[in-house]
Amino acid sequence: MAIRRRDFLKSTAAVAASLGLPRRARGAEAASIYDIERFGNARILHTTDTHAQLNPVYFREPSVNIGIGEMSGRPPHLVARAFLERFGIRPDSADAYAFTSVEFEKSAGRFGKLGGFAHLKTLIDRLRADVGDKHAMLVDGGDLWQGTGLANTLQGRDMVEVANLLGIEAMTGHWEFTYGEQALRDNLEHFKGEFLAQNVFLTEEAAFNDSPAFDKASGRVFKPSIIKELSGHRVAVIGQAFPYVPIAHPKRFTPDWTFGIREEELQKHVDALRGTDKVDAVILLSHNGMDVDLKLATRVTGIDVILGGHTHDAVPQPIPMKNAGGTTLVTNAGSNGKFLAVLDLALDKGKVGDVRYHLLPVYSELLKPDPAMAELIGKLRAPVVTDWSEKIATPDRLLYRRDNFAGPVDELICTALRTELNAEIALSPGFRWGLTALSGQPITMEDVLAETAITYPETYVQEMTGAQIKDVLEDVCDNLFNTDPYYQQGGDMVRAGGLSYTCAPANTMGSRISELKLDNGRAISASHHYKVAGWASVNGQQGAPVWDVVGRYLRSGRMFQERLGAGVTLKGVDGNPGIAG
Amino acid sequence: MTTTTGPHPTRRLILQGTASVVLFGLGNLAFAPARAAANDKYPEDAFKQKSEADAIKALYGKTAEPSEKVKLDAPEIAENGAVVPISVTTTLDKVTSISFFVAENPNALAASYRIPDGTMPSIANRLKMAKTTNVVAIVEADGKLFSATKEVKVTVGGCGG
Known part of the structure; x- marks a missing residue:
């Protein structure tokens, strides 16, 4: 250039x-x-x-x-x-x-x-x-x-x-x-x-x-x-x-x-x-x-x-x-x-x-x-990176990660997890690292790894009740929005695929998340069990590394055929200068 | 709940001449009755109370006022909810007991220590916590109760950054 x-x-x-x-x-x-x-x-x-x-x-x-x-x-x-x-x-x-x-x-x-x-x-x-x-x-x-x-x-x-x-x-x-x-x-x-x-x-x-x-x-x-x-x-x-x-x-x-x-x-x-x-x-x-x-x-x-x-x-x-x-x-x-x-x-x-x-x-x-x-x-890259240079997909939109609640990179990962692992809902960590890819420029496995390369990449599929899912969302949300920063761990909100919800960041822990719905519009029930896929669990998991799952999905060419985006509706933060107008 | 399966803490303090004892919060293990002086009667009723207020009432029969002289050291976020390191020191005089309450545990009173005359009032112990809640330390000094409170978060974990 x-x-x-x-x-x-x-x-x-x-x-x-x-x-x-x-x-x-x-x-x-x-x-x-x-x-x-x-x-x-x-x-x-x-x-x-x-x-x-x-x-x-x-x-x-x-x-x-x-x-x-x-x-x-x-x-x-x-x-x-x-x-x-x-x-x-x-x-x-x-x-x-x-x-x-x-x-x-x-x-x-x-x-x-x-x-x-x-x-x-x-x-x-x-x-x-x-x-x-x-x-x-x-x-x-x-x-x-x-x-x-x-x-x-x-x-x-x-x-x-x-x-x-x-x-x-x-x-x-x-x-x-x-x-x-x-x-x-x-x-x-x-x-x-x-x-x-x-x-x-x-x-x-x-x-x-x-x-x-x-x-x-x-x-x-x-x-x-x-x-x-x-x-x-x-x-x-x-x-x-x-x-x-x-x-x-x-x-x-x-x-x-x-x-x-x-x-x-x-x-x-x-x-x-x-x-x-x-x-x-x-x-x-x-x-x-x-x-x-x-x-x-x-x-x-x-x-x-x-x-x-x-x-x-x-x-x-x-x-x-x-x-x-x-x-x-x-x-x-x-x-x-x-x-x-x-x-x-x-x-x-x-x-x-x-x-x-x-x-x-x-x-x-x-x-x-x-x-x-x-x-x-x-010298450091040559022996290792060659294997990851194959172009596996070309995004039709800007791919980025950073934002409090969602970003196209994580929407893609969630869609890959749901599709490849046949789950209703996917959860993906709100990391703040991971690169941005421009629309129309091919991406490689090296790019996928730049979004996912951690030492505990194993994927999982498990049954969770609606109440458990809400608890996870509440817990992570408090990491971002507890009014005392000493109780925050940093990072962004856990990303959700196949699931939409309303979030009131200014509320207290346990009362920020509401109106959880599946993609089909049906409300999440507290006692019902849902099939949830994810990765980066703090508990040991056995599934394939997430980069393999995402790589497989991208290679299938389905990249953006499905609608992406979990709707998160924000409440009570109108006019907050932390949101782009 | 806590337990005193070995020598009673007060006795151990005297024997070892140490400034603090370390007890492990043993969750719901069966309780061994204290085998010590008659005035150290095990406060069975207080340990059975569900709420913090009821436990304080059963243990002391009076209420506590917050005091900056009670220094409660606890993590903001627990690394392991099963063993949360929590300690108390105080500059108050004539301390006779120090007690720990975990507000939303099934039974709020976690541990209570008698402090013999002439002992440095410093206790470190590890408490089991069911979920995110306040930890309250109460120091009984000169017949009055003084408290310090800190919220300790017990989280499911997971990261950003």
Whole structure:
């Protein structure tokens, strides 16, 4: 694809969203959008939730991302026009394309794909060189090792090699844990950076059995933090892994470890870093999710900046949150390699004087791929990916996943499950990773795997009563819309095929879901049994991997013959800026 | 429900001189009567009550007021509803007992501990929880009742992210 320099120039080009500063128009060179004005004496580069996407991707941001209670109308719960207005982004610009769902298909043709590790490498090296390597560090917020068929097959080893070449100095984790303790430890032996997690502890049984831990006294399994010297100042980076790993995923992957937000332990650790280690800045590298981080920032003192991930929110500016000790800035840096966050700090003795933050879209057409990284990616992919290159279907519409309740990718998966497994109803997890495919462009097994590649892909068919189905919907819905973010796990609503329902997100748990109906319009009865197909169960299942089921369905050529779409009718959220108008 | 199949907790506290005891919430296992001092009569009636209010009434005969001096530590979302780690510490003086209630368990009173004079009032135990509900800890100090409450979610699991 040719570089459409003119399109980028016509766009506002300025991606800088310096805290409190107006967005500035940039110079004539398209690539100059990556010329960041020098500020302060230390630069922290942050990637997160890349989901192992080695090559540039299309990824449409959500048009439905509802916030309830205090979270209503507050970043990250703004979409489309409301988002553009809040952050002062022009609707037809490259930024609008990168950060929102506005006119996605039209803009995809103009601005092309984003991300890719060879492109990221070029940008990261350049931004490091701009300030001098001694003044910069690169950290990753996790979900680095999962999201593709390749990463799943290699249990994340491909991404460890990529991370080493990229120069990641510290990371934390989420899906990394789903490869199990042994694979995780094997990978970490090859990882040149540090894997940090202040909130992962041995269970009492594991501690009693003398299982390995970074600190036997506290039971902490991993190193909680590192201190890096930048420009003669000491910067502490604390890792916060996804707090709900054994709940969101099968417990069998992490039987010896217990997680949680662990506010109290975090506060103690921050206090020790400040009091004993005399650090000048404390950064939390977090996989909590943005709403959890926003709450945590009001309760834990002494953290300067939370570099956040998990909820895949591309938020151009940090959100300042007040707490008893001062102000903590909270960020979230998007997903799939689309963005690189740049945090410039003016460090002083014992404090951060001021900061500038930029969330830079990684426009692959403006960046020359780094040759060494491109070669490594080619080498890693070649032996494995060839088998998945056959074109198996051509979608007649845009396929995307992200939205709170439904998306064409999951409608397709649900239809495949129902058809292939002969079930009335299908349930599919509301993951936020998974790529976007443009209408009319053929898709391959590699694309199917990019929507489904997990370590527990087995499908199932089981009988469930109407009451059980409603309970599942209520339970997952509370994960999204509990007014206390500490009770949310992140992710989106479980997708339903063959089933429509009404949802009132602002109601309380147990009273949000109503009017459940089958596709034929018949009401779901609480006591009647229904045949339900699904995958990604936290309980062990025996069925074929979901990618085989979806692949078989696509190969049959029936792709969109059936009507797709489970109707979810929303109630009580009219005018919520988390819904595109 | 809880049980004291071994030495009574109060005795163990004295014997070990430790600051806390760890008991495992044993769900609906049969109850072994406490074999200890006569004043530690097993509160059979309180353990039989369905609701939290009735159990508190049966156990103490009075009501509790919320207090920030009662520190209840429990997970927001349980990793395993069958064994939820829940602990209490308090800065209150003259503590004589600490009790745990799980509001929507079949029987609300989960465990009750006598705290002998001079013992640090700190209890950690694991409770079985039937479903998402409030956990209430009550500290009896100087004849008055003080409480702390936290909702613990017991979920079917599954993920996004």
